[in-house]
Amino acid sequence: MREAGEAGAPTISAAAALGGVALLIVLVHLPMLSFGFVSDDGWTITANGFLRQPADLWILFTPEAAARRVPDAFRPTLVLWDLLTYQLFGLAAGWHHALSIATHVGVAWAGQAWLGAMGAPLRLRAATMAIFGLLAVHAEAVAVISFREDLLAAGLGLAGALLASRWLRAPARGGGCGARARVFVLLRTISVGLLIALACGAKASAATLPLLWWLAEALAPWSRRRPLGQRAAWMAAMWVGVALWIAHTVALHGSLSPYGAEGNLRLFVSRAGLGPVLAMSTQIHLGYVQQMLIPWGLRPEYVDAGASWAAPATLLASAALLASLLYGLWCGWSGRRPLVCLAIVGAFVMALPTSNLAAMPNMRADRFLYFPSFPVCVGLAGLLLAAGLRFARRLGGAGEGAGRARWSWALAPIVAFVVMQGAVLQAQAQIYKSNAALWSSAALLVPGSARAQALAGEVLLAALDPAEVGSLEHQRTLATVRARCRSAMALDPLDELAHLCFARLAIAEQAWGRAQLHLERALALSPDRNHRILAALAQVALDAPGSSEQRREAALAAISRALREYPYAVEVWAVAGRIFHRLGDPALASEHYARAYELAPERWETTLWTAELALDVGLWRVAAALLAARAEIAESAPGVHRAALEGRLRDSARLFP
């Protein structure tokens, strides 16, 4: 890593330096291999039947994807990636985490390679890679499998930027003119445009990458600036990629936003208006800067809120952000500190898609910083290396040996920063190891979040042991859940999760009428992802007060709607099978169980319920054969359910030999 002008600096090959940094990033992230599926992983991976239907892939590029509620249909790259990885790894969480870690290393590698293509020295590239790879605020994006959308967007986007910068400096094969050269140029242009389209198709955070690329090439901190026309041509190729993504989103949803229009209660802007949201956004972004520099206050959950433009915090945040932007622009305009300009203005540019100018279901999240942090990491690497060199020069000394010792000291600031960030990253990542850890931590760290309170209650209910019903421990858990539900309701009565929490509690207490009321209220408030509510409503309706005909009609209405609106939601098919099973229609029950198994063979509920159906119609041999064939799946069911089924099977075999 010899630097020009640094006498005595030891040499190290680029492969060793970058390989060593990549190794460090992998080592620090290794504990994540033991983590499970959490948060949105349920909606997008574990219960997403679309991933098991590769033949339906074509609908991703038609409005059918939105009509059939394919999870994250507006992110076709991500869906494609999820489908491929599901086909490869199934639901083995460890492999998915390994892939996330590899992707994260790949993103860091692509970032440093882009800097290298623009002529950045090895030391800066390696330092940027280390900081980006170990930045604590990236814990959420890397540790949660479904948040690999951010990793994919950054990786594909940086790969596009790398190719554009490399080809900007390399003439096309076949000479400067002629048909062959034109074909090469066209292929290169298409490749760059396609990579940017794919990046945006993974997450919209890549949509402003062309601006970052332009800024870096216009500033040209490490090499001669390329002619304006050539730069404009490559940026145009990138914008074509962005336009492709926009066209796809509009084709699917009929608008630029996949989150629907006004009235979507998940969008805080629908409740408070754009002004207060943007005022709060200034505070949020100042907080982001602090979190990147000093990793304190990282959270798995934030409460959406508005703010006044006259509030001191808003004024302070706005002034600080504006001052830093003006300073960054001045650094670039004067040409004195192009790296500072790239870091500051680049971060502003990359933060635009998640800056709440466009309405989003979450105003703030750690993962939103994944891509925007890249230019910040470049700036931090430059700053820490410069500080280290100054520090090393002050140490003095003479001779070759002294020079090497000084050089080692030059690395001290960057090593200290990376160790501090990496340590916090490892600790922070532990929050995401399971849903129970995630939501109990979220409720503790962010007690003002209705979602955190409601979901903390739900995970407690999910962990209830059916064998302990009626015990003191059981009663205590129900009381804790009730307190969580009440907190959620007091914090945000318009959040459907608070009503869903009460509904789950009522189901646990077998208070079917109360459960039905809460589910209906949750359904009225929830703008999307209603499959769980509808499935629960259908099941509860069969036990709720009313005549048998009323109950039957209510259950069938709810499950029919669920099947129509969410044809790829696994639990909907399983519950439909259960409903027909209970209504005494074994043919329809069997048909729906079969579809549920097709959409998610890993779910134990489907297998056990199918075996129960066979027992109920007197086919105990069929049930036994099914359980033997799917022994591994049945093994994953809770012991109490498995034991009950095996007991029935034994009785049937004895009574009807």
Next chain:
Amino acid sequence: MNRKFFSLVLLAAMAIAVGGMACAQVTKSIDDADETDSGT
């Protein structure tokens, strides 16, 4: 030089592991304290 660099990498990884455990410990102690307070 490569050997020294990789030693530095391993040393950093160990320092991060120790620091990570210490951070997690601090978080846990804060959580426990909070649990005790709110439990009464």
